[in-house]
Amino acid sequence: MLKINQLISGYGSVQILNGANMKVEKQSIVALLGGNGTGKSTILRAASGLIRSWKGTIEFNGEQIQNLPAHEIVGKGLVQVTQGKDVFPAMSVTENLKLGGFILKSKQQLLDNLEKVYNYFPRLNERKDQLAATLSGGELQMLCIGRGLMSNPKMIMLDEPSAALAPQIVLDIFKNINRIRQDGLTVLVVEQNVRMALLLADYGYVIKDGVINVEGDSKKLMYDESVKESYLGGTKANV
Amino acid sequence: MFNKLRIGKKGENIIFGTFVLLYIGWCVNSPDMNIESLKSVLTIGLSVGIIYGLVALGISLIYTGLDVVNFSHGEFFMIGAFAGLTMFNLLGNQDWIFNIFPDAYGWIIYVVCLFTAFVSMGLFGVFIERVFLRPLTKKGGGYTVAGMGIIICGFGLSVVLINVAYLIWNPVAKPFPAELGLPMEIGGLFLPITYIWMIVVGLSVAAGLWFFLNKTKMGLGIRAVAYSKDVSNLVGINVPLYISIIFGIACAIAGIGGTLVGPTYQVVVFMGYIILMKAFAAAVVGGFGNLPGAIVGGFTVGIFETASSFYISGSHKDLYAFLLMIVVLMIKPTGFFGVQVKMKA
Numbered sequence: 001m002l003k004i005n006q007l008i009s010g011y012g013s014v015q016i017l018n019g020a021n022m023k024v025e026k027q028s029i030v031a032l033l034g035g036n037g038t039g040k041s042t043i044l045r046a047a048s049g050l051i052r053s054w055k056g057t058i059e060f061n062g063e064q065i066q067n068l069p070a071h072e073i074v075g076k077g078l079v080q081v082t083q084g085k086d087v088f089p090a091m092s093v094t095e096n097l098k099l100g101g102f103i104l105k106s107k108q109q110l111l112d113n114l115e116k117v118y119n120y121f122p123r124l125n126e127r128k129d130q131l132a133a134t135l136s137g138g139e140l141q142m143l144c145i146g147r148g149l150m151s152n153p154k155m156i157m158l159d160e161p162s163a164a165l166a167p168q169i170v171l172d173i174f175k176n177i178n179r180i181r182q183d184g185l186t187v188l189v190v191e192q193n194v195r196m197a198l199l200l201a202d203y204g205y206v207i208k209d210g211v212i213n214v215e216g217d218s219k220k221l222m223y224d225e226s227v228k229e230s231y232l233g234g235t236k237a238n239v
Numbered sequence: 240m241f242n243k244l245r246i247g248k249k250g251e252n253i254i255f256g257t258f259v260l261l262y263i264g265w266c267v268n269s270p271d272m273n274i275e276s277l278k279s280v281l282t283i284g285l286s287v288g289i290i291y292g293l294v295a296l297g298i299s300l301i302y303t304g305l306d307v308v309n310f311s312h313g314e315f316f317m318i319g320a321f322a323g324l325t326m327f328n329l330l331g332n333q334d335w336i337f338n339i340f341p342d343a344y345g346w347i348i349y350v351v352c353l354f355t356a357f358v359s360m361g362l363f364g365v366f367i368e369r370v371f372l373r374p375l376t377k378k379g380g381g382y383t384v385a386g387m388g389i390i391i392c393g394f395g396l397s398v399v400l401i402n403v404a405y406l407i408w409n410p411v412a413k414p415f416p417a418e419l420g421l422p423m424e425i426g427g428l429f430l431p432i433t434y435i436w437m438i439v440v441g442l443s444v445a446a447g448l449w450f451f452l453n454k455t456k457m458g459l460g461i462r463a464v465a466y467s468k469d470v471s472n473l474v475g476i477n478v479p480l481y482i483s484i485i486f487g488i489a490c491a492i493a494g495i496g497g498t499l500v501g502p503t504y505q506v507v508v509f510m511g512y513i514i515l516m517k518a519f520a521a522a523v524v525g526g527f528g529n530l531p532g533a534i535v536g537g538f539t540v541g542i543f544e545t546a547s548s549f550y551i552s553g554s555h556k557d558l559y560a561f562l563l564m565i566v567v568l569m570i571k572p573t574g575f576f577g578v579q580v581k582m583k584a
Contacts, residue, residue, distance in 0.1 A: 079473070088462070088470070099460075099463050099474050102459075102463075102474050
């Protein structure tokens with residue numbers, strides 16, 4: 001579904017990605033793991049068109065999408081879900097969600113999708129008239145994922161959905177991500193919380209210094225010595 | 240000084256209230272104070288204030304949307320007035336309009352002039368933004384980063400636009416003899432009908448903008464772009480297009496302001512500068528970047544300025560707006576409505 005080939009990109013004159021290769025199959029959950037400053041988020045930002053790709057290709061559904069304007073990439077069905085703090089705080093929850101469906105032409109479609117999101121996250125329905133600024137961290141993350149789902153995407157890319165959240169809430173959100181996959185979407189999830197992400201994902205990539213260092217089945221990655229050493233703190237993951 | 244004392248919101252309001260009471264006391268003590276002069280002060284203040292408010296609205300809109308202060312906004316106001324005047328001169332000697340609408344002839348032409356100023360300034364604003372400001376953002380990486388260059392570009396544009404207008408229309412002040420009817424009597428006071436037009440049209444434009452921003456899909460998009468360009472991109476909003484729309488709307492509103500002022504005063508090449516400064520004061524008083532605050536600030540500056548020139552001294556008329564701005568900045572730096580919604584920590 002998404003194929004990233006020898007991608008080179010960065011900010012200003014600083015090169016972050018040094019030729020990354022990735023492949024995300026249809027209806028799968030793929031985890032992209034790595035420490036701070038390794039280029040995880042840069043891959044997402046290049047794929048969603050927020051920064052330019054200097055070299056290499058990004059293919060989505062067989063079409064090359066690198067360096068298209070960001071709003072056209074959303075129109076093709078590839079949506080990035082930002083971290084929970086990136087909502088519009090002075091708007092209500094419903095308005096935030098309606099913005100997610102900005103590219104939809106018909107009003108009925110918008111209301112249907114709103115219903116669908118409230119079905120995934122009943123908590124948002126309870127708070128639909130509140131300002132987004134008054135939500136808790138977990139609710140904000142739900143709002144961000146819900147906003148991403150509003151435009152009928154084929155694939156969503158999540159940028160650290162577990163950042164700064166309590167384990168119970170992370171579990172809840174990851175359950176919902178699994179539900180979204182079962183409903184036919186493809187998911188790419190960028191995470192620092194390696195253990196949780198590998199439990200959720202089918203396949204994993206580990207990025208280091210702007211290139212993919214290790215890749216493989218998530219069950220295999222969990223017992224991989226180099227991953228364990230670098231990211232799991234040397235302890236054995238209990239599955 | 241006030242920061243060190245940590246007087247807080249309540250203290251700010253008390254000190255500001257004391258200033259207001261002192262000022263009212265000064266005005267009441269003036270020998271010119273009577274009910275007649277008070278009525279004139281209110282109507283003139285409100286009608287001038289709405290003009291300041293309209294220009295301040297544009298400045299605030301551009302500030303929230305593009306994160307820059309547009310120092311050439313007064314010139315859009317001035318060219319808007321000339322656009323309205325040009326349309327007026329074109330239609331003024333057309334007999335067929337008079338033959339079709341013998342009774343409503345004057346105000347139909349005036350409405351067409353307002354509409355012309357609105358549309359032409361909107362298109363002109365989009366043109367200026369695309370040709371002169373957009374290239375700066377490409378080099379600097381977005382509006383927020385390129386801010387300083389755009390501010391200086393705004394100053395330059397202001398000089399250029401004044402001189403272009405000078406070449407086209409020459410520096411002689413021109414009358415705008417719109418035939419809107421006889422003065423109207425309200426509460427024993429005879430008001431030129433142009434004052435009523437200013438207040439009614441100005442408030443309708445402000446209300447229309449509120450409706451547009453809060454009730455339409457495009458308005459929702461504009462509010463989103465104003466808050467965050469990146470997140471707006473990610474939900475599929477065409478951000479470059481929306482930035483042009485924001486600039487265009489702000490300029491169109493300034494154009495209407497110019498055409499509204501025309502019949503009461505005169506249309507002259509240098510009218511933009513002082514209006515820009517006073518609108519700036521109005522925006523600061525209402526809370527910079529706050530749209531309802533811009534209109535309230537406009538009214539406050541207008542009434543304060545008119546009352547002061549009536550009751551204190553008429554020869555320093557242009558001083559009072561800035562005096563008010565300085566007092567507000569000292570005591571309530573956020574202005575009347577400068578409260579932003581913050582994220583829960």
